[in-house]
Amino acid sequence: MQSIALNQNLSQTIKLTPTQIQTVKLLELPSVELSQRINEELQENPALEEGRDEAEERLNGLEEDEFDENYQPDDGYDDGRQRDPLQNDDFNYEQYVSDDETPSYMLHPQYNPMDEDRREVPIIGGSSLIEELKAQVYLTDMTKPQRHIAKWVLGNIDDDGYLRRTTEQLVDDLMFQEQISISDEEMEQIVNKIKLFEPPGIASSTLQECLLRQLDVKIENDPNNESLGFAYAIVKRYFKSFSKHHFDHIKERLELDDKDLQAAIREIVCLNQKPANAITGNVYDTQRETIIPDFLIEERDEELFVVLNTGDIPELHVSRDYKEMLADYERMPKSKDSKEAKRFLQQKLDAAQFFIDAIKQRNETLMRTMTAILKAQYDFFLDGEASSLKPMVLQDIADRTGYDVSTISRVSNSKYVQTRFGIYPLKYFFSDKMTNADGDEISTREIKKMLKELIDNEDKYNPLLDDQIVSLMAEHGYTIARRTVAKYREQFGIPVARLRKRI
Numbered sequence: 265m266q267s268i269a270l271n272q273n274l275s276q277t278i279k280l281t282p283t284q285i286q287t288v289k290l291l292e293l294p295s296v297e298l299s300q301r302i303n304e305e306l307q308e309n310p311a312l313e314e315g316r317d318e319a320e321e322r323l324n325g326l327e328e329d330e331f332d333e334n335y336q337p338d339d340g341y342d343d344g345r346q347r348d349p350l351q352n353d354d355f356n357y358e359q360y361v362s363d364d365e366t367p368s369y370m371l372h373p374q375y376n377p378m379d380e381d382r383r384e385v386p387i388i389g390g391s392s393l394i395e396e397l398k399a400q401v402y403l404t405d406m407t408k409p410q411r412h413i414a415k416w417v418l419g420n421i422d423d424d425g426y427l428r429r430t431t432e433q434l435v436d437d438l439m440f441q442e443q444i445s446i447s448d449e450e451m452e453q454i455v456n457k458i459k460l461f462e463p464p465g466i467a468s469s470t471l472q473e474c475l476l477r478q479l480d481v482k483i484e485n486d487p488n489n490e491s492l493g494f495a496y497a498i499v500k501r502y503f504k505s506f507s508k509h510h511f512d513h514i515k516e517r518l519e520l521d522d523k524d525l526q527a528a529i530r531e532i533v534c535l536n537q538k539p540a541n542a543i544t545g546n547v548y549d550t551q552r553e554t555i556i557p558d559f560l561i562e563e564r565d566e567e568l569f570v571v572l573n574t575g576d577i578p579e580l581h582v583s584r585d586y587k588e589m590l591a592d593y594e595r596m597p598k599s600k601d602s603k604e605a606k607r608f609l610q611q612k613l614d615a616a617q618f619f620i621d622a623i624k625q626r627n628e629t630l631m632r633t634m635t636a637i638l639k640a641q642y643d644f645f646l647d648g649e650a651s652s653l654k655p656m657v658l659q660d661i662a663d664r665t666g667y668d669v670s671t672i673s674r675v676s677n678s679k680y681v682q683t684r685f686g687i688y689p690l691k692y693f694f695s696d697k698m699t700n701a702d703g704d705e706i707s708t709r710e711i712k713k714m715l716k717e718l719i720d721n722e723d724k725y726n727p728l729l730d731d732q733i734v735s736l737m738a739e740h741g742y743t744i745a746r747r748t749v750a751k752y753r754e755q756f757g758i759p760v761a762r763l764r765k766r767i
Contacts, residue, residue, distance in 0.1 A: 286622030291629060291674045295558045295575050298626075302577060305619055311586040311612035312619060314578045393425070393540050394418050400461045406454070409444075414454050416442060417467075425540030426474070427467040431455065465539035472503045478535045494520060494528035506532070509763050557682035559634045561645055568645055570634045572627060573682075580623065582616045629667065633675045634690075636664040641693050648685030650713045656694055711742050712752050719758055727761040 293301055306312055397418045401411050417434060421427050429437070431452050438444050438451070458467045464481045468474035479496045486492060498506050498514055505513045506529075515525055560571040590609040596602050638645060640660065643652040658672045665672070676690040695709040718736055722728045728736070730749045737744055758764070 286618055287625040287629070288674070290622050290626045291671070292677060294556070294678045294680070295573055295577065296556050299575065299577050302580070302623075306578075306580075309612055309615055309619070311583045311609070312616035313581055313583045316579050316581060393423075394421070397421070397458070397461055397466065404457055406457065410450075410454055413438065413444065413446065413451075414458060417451075417454060417458060421467055421540075423540060424538040425463075425466050426469065427455065427458075428469055430469075463536065463539045465536060468539070471537060472499060474537070474539060475499045475503075475532065475535050478539075479531075482531075491524070491527040491531050494518065494524055495531040498528055499532060509765060555680055555687055557680040557687050558630070559679070559681040561638065561681060561683045563684075568638060568642065570631060570638055572631055572634075580616075580620050582613060582620065586613055586616075629671065630675055630679075632665050633661060633667065633672060634681065636661050637690065637693055640664065644693070645683055648683065651710050653693065653695065653709050655708070658694060711737070711744060712755070714740060714742060715749065715752050716756055716758075719753070719764075722764075724764065724766045727764040729761050 290298060290301065306314055398415050401414045401418075404411075404414075406414060416438060417427070420429050420434065420437075431448050434455070435446060435448055435451050438446065455467065459477065461467070464478045465474035468477060476496065476499055479492060479499065483489070483492045483496060497518055502514050502517060505511075511525060511529075514520070515522075520528070556575060557573055560573055562569050562571055586609055590606060590613065593602050593606045593609065637656075640656055641653060643654075644650075646652075658669045658676070661667075661672045662669045676694065679690045680687050681690060692709075714737065715733060718728060718733055730746050730753070733749050734744065734746050737749070753760075
């Protein structure tokens with residue numbers, strides 16, 4: 265017979281409140297995504313309403329001598345409380361709240377009302393890539409069914425202008441999505457006609473095919489240009505050698521001298537590697553590249569302050585109608601239906617309040633964190649010089665604010681700040697430290713800046729090797745290893761010296 269032993273263990277567990285869970289999720293969102301998240305919550309929870317609470321608004325508008333300090337607004341939860349005497353159907357909400365007012369819960373210690381230019385994101389008009397291509401479908405000799413298929417194929421072209429789907433994949437997808445069955449040969453004919461569209465190179469499957477198509481057009485317009493012929497031969501027959509800068513191999517195979525090779529390479533490098541870029545006014549590209557800063561650094565009275573960019577983020581409040589409905593159910597005789605209704609109303613009201621509290625906590629955390637960054641990197645925000653950046657890691661800001669490092673990491677992720685010198689991601693201000701020849705601590709960002717300047721100003725016909733960069737950096741007082749140079753160079757996307765060499 266087994267004996268059952270009872271053991272008592274003491275342990276600690278951490279449980280997050282609903283508000284804390286909401287705050288953690290909202291903290292990671294930049295302002296644009298936060299606005300979308302608020303809209304979703306407004307649709308899901310009828311107890312959460314947009315705009316300022318009417319009673320609160322009117323209380324704020326009372327003169328000091330009219331304000332009754334003993335007055336307590338009705339929250340709708342207790343039976344014995346009277347209804348807010350200021351509540352009436354004739355209340356004009358519009359005269360108190362305008363579109364450009366700042367929500368009361370947005371915590372801006374030094375807030376300066378933002379003008380319309382900061383609140384609206386301009387959208388540049390124009391035609392999209394697909395619209396331009398669809399217009400060209402009607403200039404071909406395709407039949408009506410083929411035009412329908414061609415327009416469907418155009419939807420598979422990526423943002424760079426390439427059609428990377430194989431003929432077989434297009435045929436299968438067409439059958440699955442449109443229930444249209446065609447042969448591989450007919451699909452290939454349609455695709456080949458699309459590849460003749462403007463700009464040259466559109467719908468190519470590879471970069472090599474894209475460049476060859478553009479060279480075809482150039483040669484057709486200028487058939488006597490010998491350099492174009494050499495360029496076509498290089499891309500057609502020795503594209504791999506060209507991409508790896510094995511120019512000696514190309515010269516030997518095509519029996520070219522340096523002058524002819526240089527002329528051919530100039531023709532190639534002038535070609536458009538992303539044919540979609542040739543179509544201007546692409547609305548979607550414009551919107552995708554737009555960065556909306558989450559913070560603004562402003563100068564007032566010769567001092568810098570942080571402003572939280574609220575953009576189109578609306579003010580929120582808990583629905584008074586739902587509060588009153590709950591109060592009415594509290595006064596009703598208890599029944600199963602009334603209990604269910606009360607439970608539903610209570611859940612919605614609690615969720616709305618939790619969400620508003622999470623927004624408040626998020627904005628307070630953002631402001632405290634960005635203010636700490638401003639103080640730590642104050643010199644940079646004054647002059648915009650990378651050399652003014654001080655070495656700073658997440659723990660430094662955590663110590664200044666009292667937050668956990670994970671909280672600082674969430675704040676700095678995907679957030680941007682607008683300064684007088686441009687828009688920077690918050691991660692830009694964090695960097696490790698190194699010691700220079702004088703024993704002073706400097707930011708690794710300053711070292712990266714020096715390294716990039718050396719490469720930018722090098723002789724492109726005799727580019728610097730990594731060992732040479734190490735020596736030059738040492739002359740400027742920065743002692744770093746060769747592997748560090750290689751690591752920073754790769755972070756900038758800069759190839760090795762052999763691939764940077766020009767002919």
